[in-house]
Amino acid sequence: MKYQELVDVYSALEATTKRLEKTEIISEYLKKLDADTIGKVGLLLRGGVFPAWSSEEIGIGAKLVERAVAEAVGTTPAKVEDAVRDEGDIGLACVKLYSNKSQMTFFSQPLTIDFVFASLQKLSKISGSRSTNRKISILLELLSQASATEAKYLTRTITEELRIGVGDGVVRDGIAQAFDIDKAIVERAQMLTNDFSVVARTALLEGAEGLSKLNLTPGTPVKPMLAQLSPPITEIIPEMGTAICETKYDGIRLQVHRNGSQIKIFTRRLENITHALPEIVELFDEYLPHEDYIVEGEVIATRDGKPLPFQNILHRVRRKYNVEEAMENVPLKLYLFDVLYYKEPMIDEPLMKRRETLENIVDTSVDAMNLSTMLVGTPENIDEIEELFNSSIAAHHEGIMIKDASEPYIPGIRGKKMLKYKAEPETLDMIIIGGTYGIGKRGDFVGSYLVALRDEDDEFKSVAYAATGLDDATLEYLTKKMKELEISTKGREIVVEPKIVLEIAFSEIVESPEYETGYSLRFPVVKNIRKDKGPNDVDTVERLLSMYDAQ
Ligand SMILES: Nc1ncnc2c1ncn2[C@@H]1O[C@H](COP(=O)(O)OP(=O)(O)OP(=O)(O)O)[C@@H](O)[C@H]1O
Known part of the structure; x- marks a missing residue:
């Protein structure tokens, strides 16, 4: 062809x-x-x-x-x-x-x-x-x-920038239409395999039936289920009926796979980081059964038993050399919270059943291996849920997760069945698409960053210029990166390839025709450079709109 x-x-x-x-x-x-x-x-x-x-x-x-x-x-x-x-x-x-x-x-x-x-x-x-x-x-x-x-x-x-405005959704719909298959079946197959070559080929050769048979395979990472922001506890718990409420740890989400004797560790971006975390591989080998499984949890870095900020764990994961030294300096602690596969796929089981399985298979007798702290929340014990939130914050964690106990695991979806309730205001992860150099003494630095969100066709649409929240070292780092990614520069304006993700806090979302989304942010502040995230993890315009409606 x-x-x-x-x-x-x-x-x-x-x-x-x-x-x-x-x-x-x-x-x-x-x-x-x-x-x-x-x-x-x-x-x-x-x-x-x-x-x-x-x-x-x-x-x-x-x-x-x-x-x-x-x-x-x-x-x-x-x-x-x-x-x-x-x-x-x-x-x-x-x-x-x-x-x-x-x-x-x-x-x-x-x-x-x-x-x-x-x-x-x-x-x-x-x-x-x-x-x-x-x-x-x-x-x-x-x-x-x-x-x-x-x-x-x-x-x-x-150069990995096709620019034809085709995201996963359109490919999925195209496959569904070509072979007259329900979109939901194609979507599920894609979420489970993360492989459009397998999905397209199976659709052609075996149709809906073949696609429905595709499932998780230990060793091949699956997109994680994501969380939405929770309404107040007193509102959401009566709605859910029975919720699993857990401490929300501020580390890195790991998906750990065992296939035969091989253990692999993936990030939420499906990146294989097994080599960087040998002691975690060992923990899994020792404290979980030697069966095929896929388990999820959060890993945090600790010092003197206390959790360290998220950046510390990132350094551990990014490390290619001197892994041994880092192991001593930054002891890690695991908090497992879900099991997607144990001897067989488990994602269609309700969360309560998955949690029970997890409790049965994990040996937590060693300090580094834990299950997330959890309680079963119902309208009758709302005060206990609030207490879990307070104690989690007091222990320097981020807040709590509130998950519907009767729900299956839905890969790749940010739905209403898994919620996060945090102490800090919400932020959005945005990508830098351009920027403006400073004036005078600051003329060598990009001082203001044009940030964008992802639309449904995976195109980036501008939202705001962010210029606050960065120290000089970070400005220097970002300017250097921007120069590497430069597409063009006219006057003080630079346009770059969309690669760098910033976590942005703001006070309010406002309508604004000046930006491609039609909206902008008041008082945007850069909270972090999210080196653990890439273009596919950037938050969506849809999410911005739902936050706008909520405010
Ligand atoms: N007990 C827990 N259960 C599930 N997720 C947890 C838990 N503790 C910490 N987490 C983390 O919280 C994340 C869920 O929040 P979300 O889906 O919004 O991810 P995110 O975009 O990284 O957001 P955030 O920056 O708020 O973590 C999970 O991906 C996981 O990394």
């Missing part, structure tokens, strides 16, 4: 903002594909060649792509860089450069989806000495055979 056909689909998708049209385009295209190709296209439509659960990435920097483009079209990297600055993106720059292409390719064959897919996967595996040359030669093989539009989307895929 020719790559150009997929590229025509990309162009059609980019040309419309209407969700139904996008769904129709995808569905019509998918119907034409065989089982092998549809698996690849399932991933390529989302701009990648690895499933969402995989930590593999193409891993090619913008500069290297610019070098390869320069060579492919017979110009200099500086000219390519200029074109990127003028056009605002490597893809559009390619369209311009390829129209003036001086290099002729002899015996050029059309690119196929198979070849593109295999080459992009190969790129991620190259490391070590002379790796740059080997990467360039793979890039050149692709780019010298590419048409202008192929080069546009190839370079965007390689």
Whole structure:
């Protein structure tokens, strides 16, 4: 199957903002594909060649792509860089450069989806000495055979920014429509496997029945169930009837998988961090049965028995070297709160049953291994729930979680069945898409950051400029990062690739036509750089709107 056909689909998708049209385009295209190709296209439509659960990435920097483009079209990297600055993106720059292409390719064959897919996967595996040359030669093989539009989307895929306004939702709807399957069935299959290649292929070969059979597999991470902000305890508990109320710990959420004798640890972004936490692997090996399981919990860093701020645990997890030393300096403590799989999938069981299973399988006789502190809350013991909240705060934790005891585990959903009740006001995680350099002495620093939220098509929409809450060292760090991610700079305004996530607090959400969301924030303050989060974890415009309605 020719790559150009997929590229025509990309162009059609980019040309419309209407969700139904996008769904129709995808569905019509998918119907034409065989089982092998549809698996690849399932991933390529989302701009990648690895499933969402995989930590593999193409891993090619913008500069290297610019070098390869320069060579492919017979110009200099500086000219390519200029074109990127003028056009605002490597893809559009390619369209311009390829129209003036001086290099002729002899015996050029059309690119196929198979070849593109295999080459992009190969790129991620190259490391070590002379790796740059080997990467360039793979890039050149692709780019010298590419048409202008192929080069546009190839370079965007390689730099991991496809920009066709297609999120998981549209791909899911496209698959559902192509094979006449209920959207909810496709969605569930995607949430459980996190792999559009498996979902698309199964939909084609086995339809709804095959998709319904897909389930969790220990070893493959699943998107976690997320929490909404809780209304007052006195309101929500009568509504839920029976709730499991637990201390909310301020650490990092871990999903721990055992498959045979292998234990793997993933973050909530499905990143494999097993290597950074050897003592946690050991704890699981020793204090849980040697059965296949998927268990979730929060890990916190402690000193003298007291919890340390979240940043400390982040440093532990990010560490690649001197892990042993860090183990001594930052002792970790685990608080397990859910089990998704034990010998068999458990997510459809009510939370109360899952909690009972967890209590039966975890040996908490060692200080580091714990279950989350919990009580069963009902309208009759609201005072005890309030007491749990107070004691959690007094012990320097964040607050409490309030979870409906009768509910299943729904991966990837931020629903009403799992709530958080915190002492601190709510914040939103936003992505930096640009900024403004300061004036005078501060002229070298980006002092004000244009932040954005994710819409339903995974496009970033601006919300506010945040300029408060940063010390000089952080300003310096952010400015350096922004320069690395720079797309263009005009005057004092810089535009960057959306990669850095900031946690922003604010006093109020207000309507504002100046920003793309149509809303803005009063008194935005940067609380943290969320190095543990990426573009996919950025909060949504929908969430902003629901907070606006709530205020
Ligand atoms: N007992 C607990 N049960 C469930 N989650 C817990 C618990 N203690 C701490 N947590 C953490 O709280 C998070 C739930 O809040 P939420 O879904 O809003 O995640 P978040 O976006 O990281 O928000 P926050 O920044 O408030 O933690 C979980 O992902 C988990 O990391």
